[in-house]
Amino acid sequence: MLKHIEFSRSLRRTLALSLLFSCSVVGAQDPFPSRPITIVSPFSAGGDADLAARAYAAAAGKALGQSVIVVNKTGASGVIGSAQVVAAKPDGYTLLLARTGSQAIMPAIMPTSTKYKWNDYTFIGMLELNPYGCVVSTNSPYKTFADLTEAMKKQGKNLNFGTAGVLTTNDMGPRQLFRMLKLTDQTPTQLPYKGTGEAVTSLLGGQTQFSCGSLGSFLAHIKAGSLRALMVTTAERLSELPQVPTARELGYAEMEQIVGWSAVFAPAQLPNNVKDRLVAAMSTVAEDPQWRAMTAQTGSLPFIRTPEQTREFVQKQYELYRSLGESLNIIDANN
Structure with missing residues (x-):
């Protein structure tokens, strides 16, 4: 009788473990995505x-067969949303629209305040580049x-x-230029x-003399004729602004x-099957005519890249701003 009871208990345990294993396998095989995905934009509505x-979101939603919902989580130069x-749980249902300021500049210059590092993520892929340049009012005496x-x-x-605030590309670009011009404490305000x-x-109103x-x-x-672009940092001149010289042409290749x-x-530690699905969707996004049109409307350039290429690109951006911050002695004092 005792042996029968022990056998029954053993059988129940075996069946319970088998059921648990079966449920785990079924859960692991659930198709991704099976519900809407959220992508956090760490800056305010209407910006880049x-x-x-x-x-x-529009293109990925079609590629993934699920809605992709944009949530603006602003504050602290993109740090709060990032x-x-x-x-977040690393299940693929929470993504980040990563940006230069929040993912490269802030971790490089303000690591204590930022708390996360540039590589504390799973890299899915690059989306676009935003051509950068310096502009003045058309009433400005600076023609070149x-x-x-x-x-x-x-x-x-x-x-x-x-x-648009300190420790943004609007701020760090001019700092890089001032460094190249060997300006010290007499830098523009x-x-x-x-x-x-x-x-x-402020530029149109004359409170400022230039902006980058x-x-x-x-x-x-610029198209309306109220601003004049003087330089772009792209490798080649922009088709929309063919008259504007590149930084390299002007002797400022850096x-x-x-x-x-x-x-x-x-989030880090994303399961491989989920990462693969998101990465595959990026290839579909790259060919989406609506996405390309929407990207062009903002003056941006498609720049879809693999996770490995994305990691390399972001690392170089981080190192650029870390070096710039060190040379200007503006790195968070606690680091």
Whole structure:
């Protein structure tokens, strides 16, 4: 009798373990995605990050057969939204629209405040590049980039430039330029605003004399004739602005490293089958005519890359801003 009871208990345990294993296998084989996906845009609606996220969401939704929902989680130069994704469950249902400022500049310059590192993610792929350049008002006396750099050398702090905030590409691009021009404490004065729109308004109103940033934010004004682009950092001249010389043509090849970009990241330790599905969808997005049209409308350039290429690109961006921060002695004092 005792042996029978022990055998029954053993059998129940075996059956229970078998059932648990079977459920685990079924769960592991559930197709991804089986419900809507959220992509966090760590910046406000209407900006470069938000537009890139919405263009991706529309195309990826078709490629994955599930809705991709954009959620704007703003604050702390993109850190709040980025940190939310780092802490999310690594199941593929929470993604990040990664940006230059939040994924390269902030981890490089403010590692204590940022808390996450540039590589604390699963890299899915690059999406686009945002051509970068410097602009002035059409009423400005600076007709060429040489005119502007000469004014920087002579007027120093008396020259104002507007940005969408400190530790953004609007801020770090000019810092790189000032370093190349060997300006020290007599650098132009930064006027940080809440967004690029306000920076453009200040430029048009004469409160600032120049601004540098992703040209998509300036493009409508350039086409309307109220702003004049003096330089672009792309390797070749832009087809929409064929008259504007590149940084390399002007003798500032190092400025080519300053560029806006968007990528798709996921939390670390993402299962391989989920990562493979998301990466495969990126190839479909790359060929989507609507995505390409939406990307072109913002003045951006398609730049789909593999996870390995994305990791390499982001690492170089991080190292650029870390080096720039060290040379300017602006790295978080606790690191």
